[in-house]
Amino acid sequence: xxxxxxxxxxxxxxxxxxxxxxxxxxxxxxxxxxxxxxxxxxxxxxxxxxxxxxxxxxxxxxxxxxxxxxxxxxxxxxxxxxxxxxxxxxxxxxxxxxxxxxxxxxxxxxxxxxxxxxxxxxxxxxxxxxxxxxxxxxxxxxxxxxxxxxxxxxxxxxxxxxxxxxxxxxxxxxxxxxxxxxxxxxxxxxxxxxxxxxxxxxxxxxxxxxxxxxxxxxxxxxxxxxxxxxxxxxxxxxxxxxxxxxxxxxxxxxxxxxxxxxxxxxxxxxxxxxxxxxxxxxxxxxxxxxxxxxxxxxxxxxxxxxxxxxxxxxxxxxxxxxxxxxxxxxxxxxxxxxxxxxxxxxxxxxxxxxxxxxxxxxxxxxxxxxxx
Numbered sequence: 509x510x511x512x513x514x515x516x517x518x519x520x521x522x523x524x525x526x527x528x529x530x531x532x533x534x535x536x537x538x539x540x541x542x543x544x545x546x547x548x549x550x551x552x553x554x555x556x557x558x559x560x561x562x563x564x565x566x567x568x569x570x571x572x573x574x575x576x577x578x579x580x581x582x583x584x585x586x587x588x589x590x591x592x593x594x595x596x597x598x599x600x601x602x603x604x605x606x607x608x609x610x611x612x613x614x615x616x617x618x619x620x621x622x623x624x625x626x627x628x629x630x631x632x633x634x635x636x637x638x639x640x641x642x643x644x645x646x647x648x649x650x651x652x653x654x655x656x657x658x659x660x661x662x663x664x665x666x667x668x669x670x671x672x673x674x675x676x677x678x679x680x681x682x683x684x685x686x687x688x689x690x691x692x693x694x695x696x697x698x699x700x701x702x703x704x705x706x707x708x709x710x711x712x713x714x715x716x717x718x719x720x721x722x723x724x725x726x727x728x729x730x731x732x733x734x735x736x737x738x739x740x741x742x743x744x745x746x747x748x749x750x751x752x753x754x755x756x757x758x759x760x761x762x763x764x765x766x767x768x769x770x771x772x773x774x775x776x777x778x779x780x781x782x783x784x785x786x787x788x789x790x791x792x793x794x795x796x797x798x799x800x801x802x803x804x805x806x807x808x809x810x811x812x813x814x815x816x817x818x819x820x821x822x823x824x825x826x827x828x829x830x831x832x833x834x835x836x837x838x839x840x841x842x843x844x845x846x847x848x849x850x851x852x853x854x855x856x857x858x859x860x861x862x863x864x865x866x867x868x869x870x871x872x873x874x875x876x877x878x879x880x
Contacts, residue, residue: 552588553586556588556591556613557582559619560618562619568764569789570784570787571786571787575619575809578813593607602626605629605630615815618639618640618642619643620641621643622694627641628648631658631659639656641660642812644696645661646661657826658824661829664830664831665874669804670804671704671706671707671870674686676802676840677704677719679711679854680757680849680854681756682756683754685755688701688723688732688758689732690732691735692734693730697761697762701724703804703874705726722750737763737765744768747772756781757801769782784802786804790803800844802843802844833865
């Protein structure tokens with residue numbers, strides 16, 4: 509990850525309002541000739557960067573959209589024309605990858621854990637094409653490394669950032685109940701839930717409180733899931749269930765399923781806050797910005813941008829990028845409209861918790877955390 513990423517800082521109320529790492533918008537501005545064409549050392553108009561989405565689509569205000577933005581910004585910077593294809597179902601993954609190979613793509617970015625099998629198959633069948641997968645190691649054979657030398661994983665230890673969000677949720681809660689639910693029970697989803705619940709537990713241990721975290725059992729590794737990554741009645745029903753159990757902070761994990769939670773909260777008429785994932789949803793989903801206490805951020809946009817630039821220069825390698833608090837690959841968003849509503853000591857406390865996670869004095873564990 510390049511050094512242009514802004515440092516994550518929580519050093520008081522003012523700091524968390526203005527200086528917290530905003531991973532969704534820290535790529536370097538495109539260098540063009542004024543006509544959308546790259547210039548200087550970054551120019552490579554013959555390079556074709558491509559992307560296959562997960563089923564959430566490129567307009568999900570979250571996971572897929574961040575990757576798409578990183579791809580298109582990098583393409584503009586090098587003066588290239590990107591090629592993207594959206595997956596409407598899991599059965600589309602393999603054919604979408606094959607179609608992009610046939611169209612001469614030099615680099616194919618696949619967005620999400622569920623595309624791992626199709627990505628490995630595509631990479632092994634096309635050794636001259638470079639692949640990058642977000643949120644998976646592409647290690648289907650379990651030997652601890654990507655299954656093909658032409659695959660570069662972009663993965664994130666989001667449990668670390670989710671721990672901070674769980675601590676903040678417990679601090680903010682007035683009812684003493686917070687909750688979470690996910691789309692599908694896969695590692696890139698459950699890792700958020702692991703960190704969130706552990707953050708609540710750590711707050712209780714430090715403060716002598718008993719805030720309950722509903723929706724996920726860390727020890728048993730089971731909880732509440734909609735079964736997919738689409739907004740709809742399943743998501744709204746799970747959000748309503750948490751509301752009925754008196755939760756006043758809710759963390760939905762799984763792309764656009766959060767929009768149904770927004771509907772449930774609006775319908776309830778209750779004072780309930782939300783925590784977003786992947787992007788700063790206060791910025792990307794203004795329709796619900798008054799509800800977002802914070803968001804758990806992943807540097808997908810910058811990660812994809814950098815891989816595209818490197819590949820366009822012939823500098824692609826398969827070394828995984830693992831985003832952590834220490835390298836600013838993950839973080840939490842500012843409190844925005846909630847800045848005046850949270851405890852005045854919370855920003856300083858979060859700064860100390862972050863330092864403890866980085867130096868190892870505070871342990872955050874998840875079976876879904878990427879190998880480092």
